[in-house]
Amino acid sequence: MSVLEELGLTRVINAYGTNTRLSGGLLDPAVVAAMAEASLITVDMLDLQAAASRVIAQATGAEAGIVTAGASAALLLAAAACLAGLDAAAMNRLPELRGEDRFGGGRREIVAIRSQRNMYDRALRVAGARIVEVGIPDRVSGPGVRDAAAWEVEQAIGPRTAAIYWLAQPQSLPALPEVAAVAQARGVPVIVDAAAQLPPAANLWRFIAEGADLVCFSGGKAIGGPQASGILAGRRDLVSSALVQMLDLDLPEAQFVPPPEFAPLATLRGLPHHGIGRSCKVGKEEVVGLLVALRRFADADPDTRNAAWTARLNAVMTAAGPVPGVAMALLPDGAKPGLPLLVLDFTDAEAAALAEARLRAHRPAVHLDASRVTRGMLAVNPIAVADADAALLGAAIAACCAG
Numbered sequence: 001m002s003v004l005e006e007l008g009l010t011r012v013i014n015a016y017g018t019n020t021r022l023s024g025g026l027l028d029p030a031v032v033a034a035m036a037e038a039s040l041i042t043v044d045m046l047d048l049q050a051a052a053s054r055v056i057a058q059a060t061g062a063e064a065g066i067v068t069a070g071a072s073a074a075l076l077l078a079a080a081a082c083l084a085g086l087d088a089a090a091m092n093r094l095p096e097l098r099g100e101d102r103f104g105g106g107r108r109e110i111v112a113i114r115s116q117r118n119m120y121d122r123a124l125r126v127a128g129a130r131i132v133e134v135g136i137p138d139r140v141s142g143p144g145v146r147d148a149a150a151w152e153v154e155q156a157i158g159p160r161t162a163a164i165y166w167l168a169q170p171q172s173l174p175a176l177p178e179v180a181a182v183a184q185a186r187g188v189p190v191i192v193d194a195a196a197q198l199p200p201a202a203n204l205w206r207f208i209a210e211g212a213d214l215v216c217f218s219g220g221k222a223i224g225g226p227q228a229s230g231i232l233a234g235r236r237d238l239v240s241s242a243l244v245q246m247l248d249l250d251l252p253e254a255q256f257v258p259p260p261e262f263a264p265l266a267t268l269r270g271l272p273h274h275g276i277g278r279s280c281k282v283g284k285e286e287v288v289g290l291l292v293a294l295r296r297f298a299d300a301d302p303d304t305r306n307a308a309w310t311a312r313l314n315a316v317m318t319a320a321g322p323v324p325g326v327a328m329a330l331l332p333d334g335a336k337p338g339l340p341l342l343v344l345d346f347t348d349a350e351a352a353a354l355a356e357a358r359l360r361a362h363r364p365a366v367h368l369d370a371s372r373v374t375r376g377m378l379a380v381n382p383i384a385v386a387d388a389d390a391a392l393l394g395a396a397i398a399a400c401c402a403g
């Protein structure tokens with residue numbers, strides 16, 4: 001009996017994307033094998049994260065990196081690092097801060113550009129930061145053409161500023177190099193949320209190269225790592241601070257020997273207890289699985305990856321056959337270069353919504369990308385679909401979408 005049967009569960013076909021509520025994506029057998037291997041041994045987590053740092057540094061160009069329990073966890077740890085630095089007492093106080101903290105003298109504000117606010121930035125506040133917004137995004141609200149300017153970000157930086165937050169999206173303004181330049185001039189680190197900005201794989205490097213001090217990626221999205229994994233990459237001192245705020249450091253201080261990957265920890269006076277990152281701790285299976293997935297993702301040829309996704313979508317389209325009232329076409333996902341989508345155009349929002357509901361009621365339930373449903377469109381995202389399910393998915397589309 002399969003574990004799903006034992007639990008009385010039926011699976012779903014996830015053609016929406018690597019959405020968390022649909023359990024993310026599928027793991028390559030090489031990733032599963034690495035996780036299984038890790039699950040049968042015990043390791044020193046500090047050594048494991050040091051190894052992770054070497055792999056992440058190689059894949060991103062950053063000085064250091066750690067595996068986290070997701071991009072949201074990476075954001076929380078990034079904020080904690082910028083708020084407490086290498087001050088163990090400040091780490092112990094988070095999410096409360098005191099004006100007299102040695103590091104930064106009461107720096108507790110993170111500057112965010114108003115048009116980039118999103119509910120994931122809550123992770124910064126969980127760590128204890130207060131968000132200070134800048135800019136009037138009237139290009140987004142309609143009456144104007146501008147967004148925040150770099151000079152506004154600069155003007156918002158003061159003695160209480162712990163960091164600048166920048167959301168990596170193709171439309172994000174001001175551009176990261178401009179924001180990084182004003183932040184650098186004022187000695188304030190920039191935290192970049194690049195959770196879903198892969199592919200292209202070049203984005204693993206891009207934000208560090210453009211001046212980010214810390215970058216957060218999801219492991220469970222396009223990288224193909226475990227659902228509950230992520231990456232925090234960046235400056236060695238900040239990554240080291242983040243690490244000790246997640247690791248269990250319940251040991252006599254004399255026994256704590258930082259590896260070279262986290263050398264700045266040698267300057268710690270005392271050790272923090274269970275840090276604010278304890279509630280998003282990462283397991284050895286996730287660390288190992290993410291590292292194997294990251295290497296595979298970084299080394300993969302983008303054309304080969306695109307060809308596999310395209311072939312999967314073509315198999316779905318062939319299995320569906322012509323569907324009355326629906327125009328089907330393979331189109332590039334505008335935001336993610338290299339990711340094709342199979343777009344189902346109903347030209348009618350109601351018809352698209354009806355088909356979407358029918359697909360969800362199908363057994364196994366089928367979830368299509370419904371982000372364009374009000375424009376009368378659904379899409380098949382190939383990233384979390386098994387090749388073996390292409391025919392079943394096509395048949396479900398034929399059965400549920402005909403007008």
Ligand SMILES: *Cc1c(COP(=O)(O)O)cnc(C)c1O
Nearest residue numbers: 070071072073120195196218230
């Ligand atoms: C998905 C996402 C996150 C959260 O990533 P997890 O790895 O699921 O924690 C954070 N920020 C943005 C912009 C995202 O798209």
